[in-house]
Each structure stands twice: as C-alpha cells, then as structure tokens.
Amino acid sequence: MNFELKSLTLAQAAQLPVDALLVLLPDHLPKALAASPDALTRLAVLALGDMESGVGQMVAGYKVEGVKAARVVLVRAGDASAAAVRKAVAAGTAALRQAGVEKLALVLSCLPDDAMAVRMAVQASADASYTYTTTKPSAKPRALKRVTVAVADAAAVRAGFEVGKALVSGVEFAKEWANRPGNHATPTHLADAARALGRQGGIKTEVLGPKQVAALGMGAFMAVAQGSAQPLRFIVMQYNGGAKGDAPVVLVGKGITFDTGGISIKPAPEMDEMKFDMGGAASVLGTFAALAELKPAINVVGLIPSCENMPDGLAVKPGDVVRSMSGQTIEILNTDAEGRLILCDALTYAARFKPRAVIDIATLTGACVIALGAVRTGLFSASDELADALQKAGDVCGDLAWRMPLDDEYAEGLKSSFADMGNVAGRAAGAVTAAKFLQKFVGDMPWAHLDIAGTAWKSGAAKGATGRPVPLLLQFILDQAATPAAVKPARRKTRA
Incomplete structure (x- = not known):
C-alpha cells in the first residue's frame, strides 16, 4: 500500500x-469548523446529529453534491x-x-493534530x-x-505518520510469514526471507546450518x-543504525515452522494452527x-533458531538428556515443550553481543492463553526497569502486555534426578515455569x-496472524534510541 500525508481542510478534502472519503468526526465539532459553509462540513454536522453514540458508528453517502469521491463514510471518533x-x-x-475502493482519503482534519492517532489510523486502514x-x-x-x-x-x-507506514510494512511482513503453511514456510524459506531483508540498507544477515550449529x-x-x-537454520540479523560498538538490543524469536509436538504428539483438532508456532520469528523479521x-x-540484533518438531524414528524421546550450548544438561520430559529448548541455546548465543537488553518472543505456552487470553501478551522479566519500559511501549502503541511473576519458588518443579533440569514442571503456572526455564540461560x-501464544494469531472464522508484537517491539526500540542514558536496565538479583 502507498500512503501520503497532506494538510487539508474538509473543503479541500x-x-x-x-x-x-472516510471522514472521522469527534463527538463535538469545533465551532469555527461547524460554521463553515462547504458541502462536506454541512454533511458532517448533519451526520453527527443522525449517528448513534459510540465510537465506530457511521453514516454513509453516495454521490454527495460538492464531493468528488463517489462514496463518503462519516465515522464517529469519540x-x-x-x-x-x-x-x-x-x-x-x-x-x-x-466496495472495491482502490484510492481512499482518510480525513482526520476535524480532529486535533495527534501523531499517535495518525499512526494508529494508518495501521488500522492497513489491518482492515x-x-x-x-x-x-x-x-x-x-x-x-x-x-x-x-x-x-x-x-x-509527520513523525507518527512515518512510524505508521513502517509498522504497516513490518506487521504485514510478519503476517505473511506466519500465515504461510508449513510447507511454504520451512526453516530454509525463513532464512531466505531474512536474506532478502539483509539486502536492504543497514541490515546484515548470516545463516548457520546444521554443521555450524553443531560446532x-x-x-x-x-x-x-x-x-x-x-x-534447521539459525538466522543472525544485525541492524547497525547506532554507533559502532554501541550495545545492541537483541531480539530472539522462536522459529518452529511446524509443531506436531514430536513424540509427545498433539491431538489432531486445530493442529493446523501449529504453523503459527513461528510467530516469534515472524515478529523479529x-x-x-x-x-x-x-x-x-x-543497533539491533535478531536471532531466529528455526526448525520443525516432528515425530519420526530419529526424534528426541521423553526422558532423553541433552547438553545445551551453556553446558547445562536438560532432561526432555515432554517433547512438546520444544520452544524453550531452541530458545535456550539462542539466549546463550546472545551473550556474545553484550546486549543492552535481550528480549525473546515466543508462542510458548497454552497456559499463557488461559491466563491472559488474546488481549495481552505475557511479559516476564527480573528487571523492573526493562519490564516497565516494555509495558509502557505496549500501552503507548496499543499492543498490550501484562507483567507476570518470576518468583524463585516456581523453578522448584524443574529439578531433575538425571540432568541439571527438566524441560517442564507440571501444569500449574505453566507459563511461569517456562519463563523460569529460560531464565537459567540468561546469566546477568x-x-x-514475551509469551505471545494468545496474541500472535486468531482462530475461528477470522483465522490468521495478527503481526503482534511488532508494534510493541518497534516502540520499545524507538524509546531506547531516544533515551540512550536509560538503555541498560537495572537488575535485581534472583536465584536460578
């Protein structure tokens, strides 16, 4: 889609x-505007009188005298x-x-000039x-x-408009890859998509294969x-917009391009939706x-560990013990708790960048869906400052998150008789214990x-990817770029 921004009165629009024309009307038009004699303003005044109360209520007109556009829709904007x-x-x-409208004028001339409102308007027109x-x-x-x-x-x-345009590109890129079926979005396909982004200015992409990951x-x-x-593919992307040597924000996206559950296989109903299990990777892209x-x-680094989770004769089995990149061993008690296994190695790898902050994004647990539904993303962090910055970013851009606990007692269930830890800790507080597992690999x-299992896609008749939490991530990064003195969050000590 192409967007342009213009200063226009209602008469000019x-x-x-x-x-x-899609004209947004506040509950109360400014007196000076309401007194204007042009046809569209007169229509706006009449429409406000006819419309029911409530944001989104509308009145439509066709071939209105004095308006070039064939269609006019006036919408109440509260x-x-x-x-x-x-x-x-x-x-x-x-x-x-x-109606098959190809060229639309989104008229916000009756509203106060608000950069965030313009940004939201651009995003909403693209989403709809x-x-x-x-x-x-x-x-x-x-x-x-x-x-x-x-x-x-x-x-x-202008600033809000430019961010809105960029977000449309980013959200639709994420939607595209998350929506593709597993046979059209393999780890190799994701790597190719990352390479294509790497051909744009300021981004460097490296893709590691099985031999390099083994090494x-x-x-x-x-x-x-x-x-x-x-x-498998391990994708490393670097956006170098800051000064050389500045500590980057590192984003780690879970890239399970299809998840059967492995040997701990999932039930058949809705298993097709497991193509969305790379929603974290899609959000990084x-x-x-x-x-x-x-x-x-x-500076921003993106890390995407990407593979499928399948149940063939070579698949990992419940009870198997594996050694992570950190050197810690893991007893795999449930092969359907695979996302944390690929993320833990990527988190260990992230330490080499000496990040100002590292954020992993994953469709990790059904427990988070039960806790928060599809409204808010689960947010876990031992740093009050980092958690507050992410929460604020989500509140500002409407991509909401909710902070969840990380008390040390939740890690008790991860103890194993045969390895340094198990990969699951039972059903109780499953989203929290998954986060406690990941915390064992982040050091200081x-x-x-971010557990996006409830927010990365919709089921039912409107089935499809949402592109979340791209808006939250971008807002956080822009906030960090604007406040360099506050980029390294204070940390409080926690027991592993």
Missing part, C-alpha cells in the same frame, strides 16, 4: 480525486484519542472493503484491508492501493530438529522490515520474555 481513532478507522475501512493470497489464488487481492491521510497540519504529525554446541536446538527431514524503513539510531543479561 472534498475535492480529492479518490474513490471514497474523544479523538489514538485508541478511538484506531477503532473508528477500522470500522470505516471494513465498511468500504466490499489486509488479505492473504500467497497460497489462495481464488482470493481477491487487496483492492485498496493508495491512502491519502488528510490532517489539519501535516508537519505536526557451537547447541545440543538442545539440535535435539528438537533431529526428527525432521527439513534442516517484521521488526527488522520496519527498522529498514525508519532507520533509527540504534537484562532479559525479558
């Missing part, structure tokens, strides 16, 4: 050569907050979707018009090609991959796609874990 604007734009864009077509030739491709965002003062909101001693990662005919557009002054790095 009415003369745009587009297929449709208090004009960023969240209300996002909801209103989503409703209005969805209403126009069946998104269509997956890669393996579905019968699907109609996205009709919407160009969006003109009309505001009172373009200069005042590194990543025994936990290799154990998960050994049951699949698809070779999407964040790098956004970084390539925005080019913030910060400032670390956070």
Whole structure:
C-alpha cells in the first residue's frame, strides 16, 4: 500500500480525486469548523446529529453534491484519542472493503493534530484491508492501493505518520510469514526471507546450518530438529543504525515452522494452527522490515533458531538428556515443550553481543492463553526497569502486555534426578515455569520474555496472524534510541 500525508481542510478534502472519503468526526465539532459553509462540513454536522453514540458508528453517502469521491463514510471518533481513532478507522475501512475502493482519503482534519492517532489510523486502514493470497489464488487481492491521510497540519504529525507506514510494512511482513503453511514456510524459506531483508540498507544477515550449529554446541536446538527431514537454520540479523560498538538490543524469536509436538504428539483438532508456532520469528523479521524503513539510531540484533518438531524414528524421546550450548544438561520430559529448548541455546548465543537488553518472543505456552487470553501478551522479566519500559511501549502503541511473576519458588518443579533440569514442571503456572526455564540461560543479561501464544494469531472464522508484537517491539526500540542514558536496565538479583 502507498500512503501520503497532506494538510487539508474538509473543503479541500472534498475535492480529492479518490474513490471514497472516510471522514472521522469527534463527538463535538469545533465551532469555527461547524460554521463553515462547504458541502462536506454541512454533511458532517448533519451526520453527527443522525449517528448513534459510540465510537465506530457511521453514516454513509453516495454521490454527495460538492464531493468528488463517489462514496463518503462519516465515522464517529469519540474523544479523538489514538485508541478511538484506531477503532473508528477500522470500522470505516471494513465498511468500504466490499466496495472495491482502490484510492481512499482518510480525513482526520476535524480532529486535533495527534501523531499517535495518525499512526494508529494508518495501521488500522492497513489491518482492515489486509488479505492473504500467497497460497489462495481464488482470493481477491487487496483492492485498496493508495491512502491519502488528510490532517489539519501535516508537519505536526509527520513523525507518527512515518512510524505508521513502517509498522504497516513490518506487521504485514510478519503476517505473511506466519500465515504461510508449513510447507511454504520451512526453516530454509525463513532464512531466505531474512536474506532478502539483509539486502536492504543497514541490515546484515548470516545463516548457520546444521554443521555450524553443531560446532557451537547447541545440543538442545539440535535435539528438537533431529526428527525432521527439513534442516534447521539459525538466522543472525544485525541492524547497525547506532554507533559502532554501541550495545545492541537483541531480539530472539522462536522459529518452529511446524509443531506436531514430536513424540509427545498433539491431538489432531486445530493442529493446523501449529504453523503459527513461528510467530516469534515472524515478529523479529517484521521488526527488522520496519527498522529498514525508519532507520533509527540504534543497533539491533535478531536471532531466529528455526526448525520443525516432528515425530519420526530419529526424534528426541521423553526422558532423553541433552547438553545445551551453556553446558547445562536438560532432561526432555515432554517433547512438546520444544520452544524453550531452541530458545535456550539462542539466549546463550546472545551473550556474545553484550546486549543492552535481550528480549525473546515466543508462542510458548497454552497456559499463557488461559491466563491472559488474546488481549495481552505475557511479559516476564527480573528487571523492573526493562519490564516497565516494555509495558509502557505496549500501552503507548496499543499492543498490550501484562507483567507476570518470576518468583524463585516456581523453578522448584524443574529439578531433575538425571540432568541439571527438566524441560517442564507440571501444569500449574505453566507459563511461569517456562519463563523460569529460560531464565537459567540468561546469566546477568537484562532479559525479558514475551509469551505471545494468545496474541500472535486468531482462530475461528477470522483465522490468521495478527503481526503482534511488532508494534510493541518497534516502540520499545524507538524509546531506547531516544533515551540512550536509560538503555541498560537495572537488575535485581534472583536465584536460578
């Protein structure tokens, strides 16, 4: 999609050569605006009187006199907050979707100039018009090609507009790869996607294969991959926007491109959704796609351990003991707790970058879905400062997270008679014990874990990837780039 930003009054927006106008109206129009004599303003005043209360309520018109666009949709935007604007734009864009609108004017000229609201509007228009077509030739491709965002003062909101555009690229990149079936998104395919991003300015990509991963001693990662005919890939991406030698933010994305559960095989119903088990990897790729557009002054590393979890004759078995890259041994009590096994080796590898912060992102536990549903991502960190920074980033951009506990007592269930630890600790507090497992591999790095099992995709009739938490990750990175003195979070001591 192409986006452009213009300073336009309602009267000027009415003369745009587009297929449709989507006009957002606050609950109370400014008096000076309401008194304007042009046709679109008169229509806006009448529409506010006719519309029911509530954000997203709308009135539609066709071939309105004095308006060049064939269609006009006026949508109530409540208090004009960023969240209300996002909801209103989503409703209005969805209403126009069946009309096959190619050129849309998103008119925010009646609202206060708010960079975050403009950012949300850009994202919402893309989300509501998104269509997956890669393996579905019968699907109609996205009709919407160009969006003109009309505001009172373009200069005042330019920064939010640019972030919004970059987020559209990043979120849709993440959606594309998460939505692809497992046979169209193998570890090799993910590596190719990362290489393609690496051809953009400022990004360097390296892909390690089985021999190189074995040489590194990543025994936990290799154990998960050994049951699949698809070779594993360990993807290392570096975005170098900051000064040479500046400590990077490291993002670690779980890249299980299909998860059968291995020998501890999953039940058949909804197993197809296990193609989404690389949602963490997709979010890292999407964040790098956004970084390539925005080019913030910060260094970022992306690590993606990628493989399938399959149950063939070579697959790892319950009770097997493997040695991780850290040297710690792990008794694999459940082969369906595989994500933490590939992540633990990637976290050990992350230490070589001496990161200012390391964040792993994973569709890790069904327990997190039970705890938080599909609204908030589970956030785990022993650092109050890092946790607060991530929580704030999510609150600002609407990609919400919720901090979960990491009390040392939760690690008791990971004890093993045959290895340094087991990979599971029973059903109770499963999301927390999974995080406690990962914590054993981070040493003194400032670390956070995002469990996106409930937020990375939707089931049911609207089945598909959400692209979360790309907005949260990008906002956090931009916040860190803007406050270099605060990038290294204070850490509190915890017992492993």
